[in-house]
Amino acid sequence: MIAAPTPHLAVDLERMQANIARVAEAATARGIALRPHAKTHKTIEIGRMQLAAGAHGLTVATVGEAEALAEGGLDDLFIAYPLWIDAGRAARLSALAARGAAVSVGVDSVEGVARLVHAGLAGRIAVRVEVDAGHHRSGCAPAAAGEVASAAAQAGVEVEGVFSFPGHAYAPDAREQAARDEAHALTTAMLAMRAAGVDPMVVSGGSTPSFDASLGLDSPVTELRPGVSVFGDAQQWELGSARQEEIALTCHATVVSHAGGRLVLDAGSKVLGPDRAAWATGHGRLLDHPDARIVQLSEHHAVVEMPDALPALGSVVRVVPNHVCIAVNMVDELVVYDRGDDALPAARWRVAARGRNA
């Protein structure tokens, strides 16, 4: 295996396996099923490791991601998205079901149920009702879950359960409240569904930052869907939901300039991703220089300020992207290093579902 040119995304295999094991053990200890969100890695090899560690299946966001994973034999999939079913998507979902994949999809409106029925998917594809747990994105109001669920049940659509995504956990000191909000929303939804005559078998919650808090709550959750925890990233590091020594994916980048007395790296927003939350301390971090910050990011340059002496021109540094899901989606392969041996990669894994937005 030859050395990879910079910039490239590098996986620390040992750390990643430890992350997979830690999350699986924590869920198992509470009797909660794990269905990791594969949008983070989009990679067959990693999905297999998550299942081997005890995950019951995987979560995806799009039909295209489901197709790419099923192609690799990972076919117990929940598409956690209120899909609007047109003829093309109906045919693709039918094809997945026909090949034996167990696929369920999100739905957050009576109209969405009607589309699914109109497309002939009743009896072939199960649904889970999406409720808004405080992130205010998609998802019906928790109290409306009964209406959506009973519309589905009456039309012959199997209602597998209810789910939410507490995305408002992505803010400083917000993780515990977001987990409580989600538990409350899912309880309300579950009661509304039962009142409408539909008993949700699966009550599914999400998110890496809220994961630990969700496990510690008295909550109706039967399943959790963390994504980022497989790698960690600078956002999780800053939120306190990943420790520095747990970060398993970095971008290897070369120092190309010392212009202006700062470090300029050949990794930019086209490999790190341009994500920068309002609360982030910069555009990314350096794994081996915790006090360094990317203060300026363009497509192929990261400008770094750091109190330490600048690494030499031509040296390689490890950059922690702010949001790893975006970074992974921009590369065709992940370069895998084993046991910290950074000289030569042990493997290259194809990002099989990269770019599968539709």
Next chain:
Amino acid sequence: MIAAPTPHLAVDLERMQANIARVAEAATARGIALRPHAKTHKTIEIGRMQLAAGAHGLTVATVGEAEALAEGGLDDLFIAYPLWIDAGRAARLSALAARGAAVSVGVDSVEGVARLVHAGLAGRIAVRVEVDAGHHRSGCAPAAAGEVASAAAQAGVEVEGVFSFPGHAYAPDAREQAARDEAHALTTAMLAMRAAGVDPMVVSGGSTPSFDASLGLDSPVTELRPGVSVFGDAQQWELGSARQEEIALTCHATVVSHAGGRLVLDAGSKVLGPDRAAWATGHGRLLDHPDARIVQLSEHHAVVEMPDALPALGSVVRVVPNHVCIAVNMVDELVVYDRGDDALPAARWRVAARGRNA
């Protein structure tokens, strides 16, 4: 040609051709050469159109982009980046030169020159000295351009000229000052190079927002390298450097939810790009609803607030990404529509240099 599923990036062919022609005519009228930055489109078909309209060559940011374009026959290329030449990059640049491509690269330090010479590229690859025109990224101080240029010349490296990128034009009301800063920096650099015995043939400036202002100045610029102007995007719309009716690339997205009385679209940061400058009014715009704003963006959801009545569930809207270069780099193909006929695409173009970061 069948309809493409949403979300997908759609090119309005007529508008794009008008943009290419307008920029080419403006440069030609001032006797300034045009070398558009192909990082924006990464597409062979569009590069060919730019050359047919009068561009003298194309600009790229990486060796990988140069390889992908040369593969498609576009081989007069300037890599506008202070490459750090290792053995792998040296071999790849040599291979490009051996196949007859005219490739020049950026350099901003004496050490960078030494690397290039050490790698055996003197006499095969020309350089342009990069100077900092106020964006404070890479590029040496303008007065130091002579030192870098004479190091190159003395080592037998052809010094083609000098260049800068006035990226600080990407801010409200900053375009004219940035163009003046660039003209000043390039003048200083040119004089420093001449004093060191190296006469720069090419004096190259950049950027879409500063383009018009650069043309209007008394400036030493002999070449300009706008990128985004081929498509326009929400940033340029808000900066005043693209008009609404010039925007030639949008993301076609489906309305999947009306949750919370807002529009939720199936286009998220994995197709629009997560870019949001501090001065941007949102995470993206809707082309046909100028008062609408994307107020919340996640990987597969855009949440839109708008004063107009919400478009119906299932309808398709046209989203203008904030930064088109990032959006294009996340998709494998561009779907091309001719004469505003949105029912069926006229062509699909491969984003040939997508992901070529190294």
